[in-house]
Amino acid sequence: MSHIDKIDIAARKKVAEIFHKKFSELSESIEKGSPPKLEIPMRTLANTVFDPSKGILKLGIRKIERNFLNMNETKKFMQTLLMASIIYQALVENEYPTIRDLYYRGKHTILFKDLNGKIKEENTWEEQSESDASIRDVEVMTGLLREDMLILSKEKGKVVGNMRIRSGNDIIDLSKLGHGAYAIESTPDLIEFLDYDAELVLVVEKDAVFQQLHRAGFWQKYKALLVTGAGQPDRATRRFVRRLHDELKLPVYILTDSDPYGWYIYSVFKVGSIQLSYESERLATPKAKFLGVSMSDIFGYGTKKAYLNDEERRNFIIKAKDVDIKRAKELMKYSWFHSKLWKREIDMFMDKKAKLEIEAMASKGLKFLAFQYIPEKIQTQDWIE
Amino acid sequence: MSAEAESEERIKAQEKYREMSIAEFFAKNKELAGFSNPTRAIYQTVRELVENSLDATDSHNVLPEVKISIKEVEAATDDKPAKYEVAVEDNGIGVPPNEIANAFGKVLYSSKYVIRQTRGMYGLGVKAAILYSQMTTGQPVFIVSSTDSSDNIYYKKLLIDIKKNEPVIIEEGQLLKRSNWHGTKVYLTLEGDWVRAKQKIIEYIKRTALIAPYAEIIFETPENEIYYFPRVTKKMPKPPSEAKPHPHGIDIEQLKAMVSFTKTKTMLEFMVEEFQSIGEITARKFLESIGIDPNMNPKMLIEKGNSKLLQVVATGLRTYKNFRPPRSDYLSPIGEELIEVGLKRLFNAEWVKAITRQARAYEGHPFIVEAGIAYGGNIIPTEEPVLLRYANKIPLLYEEREDVSYKVVSSINWKLYNIEEPMPLVVLVHVASTKVPYKGVGKESLSEVQELESEIKNAVQEIARSLRLYISKKNSERTLREKIVTISKYIPEIARSLSILSIPPDKWGTDGKNNNEKIIEKLVKIVSKSIELPKIDGKEEDPEKIVRSVIANVKLEQ
Ligand SMILES: Nc1ncnc2c1ncn2[C@@H]1O[C@H](COP(=O)(O)OP(=O)(O)OP(=O)(O)O)[C@@H](O)[C@H]1O
Ligand SMILES: [Mg+2]
Numbered sequence: 016m017s018h019i020d021k022i023d024i025a026a027r028k029k030v031a032e033i034f035h036k037k038f039s040e041l042s043e044s045i046e047k048g049s050p051p052k053l054e055i056p057m058r059t060l061a062n063t064v065f066d067p068s069k070g071i072l073k074l075g076i077r078k079i080e081r082n083f084l085n086m087n088e089t090k091k092f093m094q095t096l097l098m099a100s101i102i103y104q105a106l107v108e109n110e111y112p113t114i115r116d117l118y119y120r121g122k123h124t125i126l127f128k129d130l131n132g133k134i135k136e137e138n139t140w141e142e143q144s145e146s147d148a149s150i151r152d153v154e155v156m157t158g159l160l161r162e163d164m165l166i167l168s169k170e171k172g173k174v175v176g177n178m179r180i181r182s183g184n185d186i187i188d189l190s191k192l193g194h195g196a197y198a199i200e201s202t203p204d205l206i207e208f209l210d211y212d213a214e215l216v217l218v219v220e221k222d223a224v225f226q227q228l229h230r231a232g233f234w235q236k237y238k239a240l241l242v243t244g245a246g247q248p249d250r251a252t253r254r255f256v257r258r259l260h261d262e263l264k265l266p267v268y269i270l271t272d273s274d275p276y277g278w279y280i281y282s283v284f285k286v287g288s289i290q291l292s293y294e295s296e297r298l299a300t301p302k303a304k305f306l307g308v309s310m311s312d313i314f315g316y317g318t319k320k321a322y323l324n325d326e327e328r329r330n331f332i333i334k335a336k337d338v339d340i341k342r343a344k345e346l347m348k349y350s351w352f353h354s355k356l357w358k359r360e361i362d363m364f365m366d367k368k369a370k371l372e373i374e375a376m377a378s379k380g381l382k383f384l385a386f387q388y389i390p391e392k393i394q395t396q397d398w399i400e
Numbered sequence: 401m402s403a404e405a406e407s408e409e410r411i412k413a414q415e416k417y418r419e420m421s422i423a424e425f426f427a428k429n430k431e432l433a434g435f436s437n438p439t440r441a442i443y444q445t446v447r448e449l450v451e452n453s454l455d456a457t458d459s460h461n462v463l464p465e466v467k468i469s470i471k472e473v474e475a476a477t478d479d480k481p482a483k484y485e486v487a488v489e490d491n492g493i494g495v496p497p498n499e500i501a502n503a504f505g506k507v508l509y510s511s512k513y514v515i516r517q518t519r520g521m522y523g524l525g526v527k528a529a530i531l532y533s534q535m536t537t538g539q540p541v542f543i544v545s546s547t548d549s550s551d552n553i554y555y556k557k558l559l560i561d562i563k564k565n566e567p568v569i570i571e572e573g574q575l576l577k578r579s580n581w582h583g584t585k586v587y588l589t590l591e592g593d594w595v596r597a598k599q600k601i602i603e604y605i606k607r608t609a610l611i612a613p614y615a616e617i618i619f620e621t622p623e624n625e626i627y628y629f630p631r632v633t634k635k636m637p638k639p640p641s642e643a644k645p646h647p648h649g650i651d652i653e654q655l656k657a658m659v660s661f662t663k664t665k666t667m668l669e670f671m672v673e674e675f676q677s678i679g680e681i682t683a684r685k686f687l688e689s690i691g692i693d694p695n696m697n698p699k700m701l702i703e704k705g706n707s708k709l710l711q712v713v714a715t716g717l718r719t720y721k722n723f724r725p726p727r728s729d730y731l732s733p734i735g736e737e738l739i740e741v742g743l744k745r746l747f748n749a750e751w752v753k754a755i756t757r758q759a760r761a762y763e764g765h766p767f768i769v770e771a772g773i774a775y776g777g778n779i780i781p782t783e784e785p786v787l788l789r790y791a792n793k794i795p796l797l798y799e800e801r802e803d804v805s806y807k808v809v810s811s812i813n814w815k816l817y818n819i820e821e822p823m824p825l826v827v828l829v830h831v832a833s834t835k836v837p838y839k840g841v842g843k844e845s846l847s848e849v850q851e852l853e854s855e856i857k858n859a860v861q862e863i864a865r866s867l868r869l870y871i872s873k874k875n876s877e878r879t880l881r882e883k884i885v886t887i888s889k890y891i892p893e894i895a896r897s898l899s900i901l902s903i904p905p906d907k908w909g910t911d912g913k914n915n916n917e918k919i920i921e922k923l924v925k926i927v928s929k930s931i932e933l934p935k936i937d938g939k940e941e942d943p944e945k946i947v948r949s950v951i952a953n954v955k956l957e958q
Pocket of ligand 1: 448456493495503504511512519522524527
């Protein structure tokens with residue numbers, strides 16, 4: 016199998032061993048006649064804890080038991096094992112299923128007779144949401160992420176910059192992609208960092224802004240690795256950014272709209288999502304800095320001058336909607352938004368009830384955004400952590 | 401004469417006085433005995449004959465064989481109903497030849513005017529049928545009968561002289577008996593409406609067969625259909641025996657009659673000899689309590705001028721508290737076993753249970769209430785339970801809503817017994833007594849005697865409680881069975897998954913051992929062990945059997 020590279024094969028082998036070991040335990044206990052059960056760390060908000068020393072969201076220690084003999088759990092028990100078996104099969108057979116593939120591979124009909132002797136049909140799962148939940152169960156049970164299991168998802172994130180990587184058997188120069196960019200692959204851990212010439216990582220929320228900065232030559236001028244998650248970042252993008260930070264020791268700056276949704280995207284990069292707190296350990300970048308756009312950029316604060324004049328403010332500011340206010344109130348509950356600067360930021364938002372899209376800065380001139388606003392903010396350390 | 405006195409005179413002058421025989425009375429008031437129309441008449445005729453036949457058999461320890469036949473002898477015309485010959489034959493004790501004429505030709509002549517639990521009690525039944533027959537067709541009744549000890553078979557054709565209430569023999573004779581047959585066969589011809597009565601008559605016979613599963617009953621309809629109810633058991637209830645009266649049930653007229661018949665010489669003897677359950681001590685105490693000399697001659701009570709004394713004794717008998725309760729060992733209940741057999745046979749029911757309660761008494765008459773419940777099986781679910789009423793083993797089909805049993809059964813909240821509407825439920829109530837409190841001589845419904853009502857209630861509720869237990873056991877068993885299905889149907893899938901996961905990565909593709917079957921076996925044991933099915937009627941099922949049958953039927957479609 017020459018097309019499969021070494022890293023890939025090693026990764027598969029390791030993961031397959033973990034699977035085999037974990038589920039052989041269950042087979043052995045069944046062999047002994049004990050009631051079959053799976054221990055699965057709880058994936059609910061109540062079992063999500065913020066680890067202040069690491070600055071990330073983590074799964075708590077609470078576990079649930081999924082008992083085969085409990086009528087209410089028996090189907091999920093079956094689904095989890097079914098999912099584990101098809102992932103395992105894909106691993107040892109050198110396949111790269113997507114989560115949609117896994118859904119189809121596991122979906123089949125169980126025919127049985129009910130008490131009245133009527134033949135009944137039941138599908139192993141109906142919706143993909145059910146098979147996705149099983150994937151998450153397998154992830155927390157094995158302590159592995161789907162990326163580790165070589166499960167693919169749609170690629171969303173992109174990167175350009177002065178850097179060479181190995182992906183599969185190819186070496187890719189991230190500075191020689193023209194107007195295009197490298198799509199961050201679903202298995203970012205299989206990427207090998209070869210060499211680079213960069214001093215910072217800039218993550219922008221929006222794909223359009225990414226393209227503008229790319230064409231303006233921002234990354235060449237400021238020795239940046241330019242990344243976008245194109246909205247809500249996928250797991251691969253977050254893992255990739257985290258690796259850039261950890262392995263290359265580069266500072267990570269995040270640039271989003273000036274509104275609670277932008278803050279939330281920053282928060283996902285920084286501490287992880289609540290829904291998937293079990294992956295934060297490996298996906299979150301706690302040291303990521305919120306570069307802007309901040310409220311003080313719009314309105315100024317103390318001695319700091321605003322980047323917008325009165326007229327621009329009148330033209331660009333959008334009035335916050337109820338959902339924005341609601342979301343802001345939600346965010347205020349999380350401890351990592353309790354720092355002095357974040358408080359000030361959110362208070363200003365609540366006070367002004369105003370938000371701003373980052374495109375507004377660009378419309379002041381792309382040059383302004385690329386060569387004045389961003390470098391100045393970095394230089395003056397005008398960010399929020 | 402004043403105008404007022406004049407009109408009074410006129411009214412008086414129009415009144416004509418005469419005596420009416422009891423035969424004429426019932427001939428004129430047919431509905432009182434249940435002969436209100438051609439439909440009821442043919443139904444009632446069958447009933448009276450069948451009940452006499454059963455009295456002549458099971459009350460005398462003879463396993464009944466009863467043959468009923470109805471034939472159309474003259475078709476209906478525009479203004480006249482059809483004529484039918486009804487014939488009923490039994491293998492009973494027969495009627496002594498010298499009693500045949502009166503037993504069948506004289507209203508209020510009976511062998512059952514004793515304190516004994518029989519279906520018949522008034523001495524009217526067959527005569528009411530004969531009167532109806534005679535008035536609608538003019539035909540005599542034909543009776544053939546032989547007692548066990550007799551060498552002959554006697555037959556009589558007779559009519560009733562309605563004015564005199566006396567039999568008129570039309571023809572009679574005797575034959576030498578060649579076999580050892582004994583029994584009675586009665587032929588009657590009457591106007592009736594068979595088509596309308598058919599369902600009720602069949603229902604009546606069915607219910608009779610239910611309560612007397614020891615009887616063999618054959619019924620041939622005018623259409624030559626045969627309904628055959630074979631004997632399903634030879635077990636018969638102990639026949640009723642005759643009892644002396646209980647003092648609480650005595651009124652002044654009965655007391656007079658008893659005194660005039662008695663051969664005893666003292667009041668003490670009279671009390672001990674003529675009444676049930678009275679010993680010397682009780683008799684003395686009683687007589688002392690009403691101030692009567694135990695040595696007084698009982699005949700004194702009916703001497704002129706002693707009516708006060710008679711009154712004192714009569715009241716004392718009815719009200720004295722320290723007599724023992726009426727004896728019930730004379731009674732002949734059907735028994736729990738026979739009721740259950742009967743219910744099972746008729747409804748092929750899923751669950752049946754019957755109860756025979758302890759004897760109780762009302763107004764000095766002992767009675768026993770029996771009840772049975774059948775549930776499920778062939779019973780068609782309805783809004784309220786089907787009620788089968790019996791009194792002294794007679795099925796009661798009419799006047800249901802007037803009956804005390806209906807009052808009790810319809811007031812029960814069946815939901816409290818885990819029974820949902822519509823319910824596949826049959827409730828049977830049987831009242832056995834030396835005096836059944838019928839509402840009328842047609843014997844169709846029972847009065848709301850308070851003691852009776854509360855006994856019926858206790859009986860039905862007691863069985864209903866066992867039924868509730870059965871249903872809740874069954875429900876919980878069903879839930880458990882459902883649990884077995886819910887869990888077991890995944891066993892093959894789980895075993896398949898686990899057997900894949902248990903192949904080590906480096907052994908993949910080599911035909912390493914597949915432990916699928918082994919895991920299935922283990923899981924079967926684990927699931928079976930985790931569930932214990934409740935015992936129902938002493939039986940419990942092995943959960944493993946269910947688990948295996950579920951798995952055997954599972955198919956995994958790819
Ligand atoms: N099939 C029979 N076998 C033996 N005796 C019979 C038969 N039919 C009638 N008799 C006798 O004739 C008598 C009169 O019967 P009848 O039906 O008129 O009155 P009953 O049965 O005594 O009371 P009831 O009016 O309540 O039916 C009975 O008491 C019984 O002695
Ligand atoms: Mg009779």
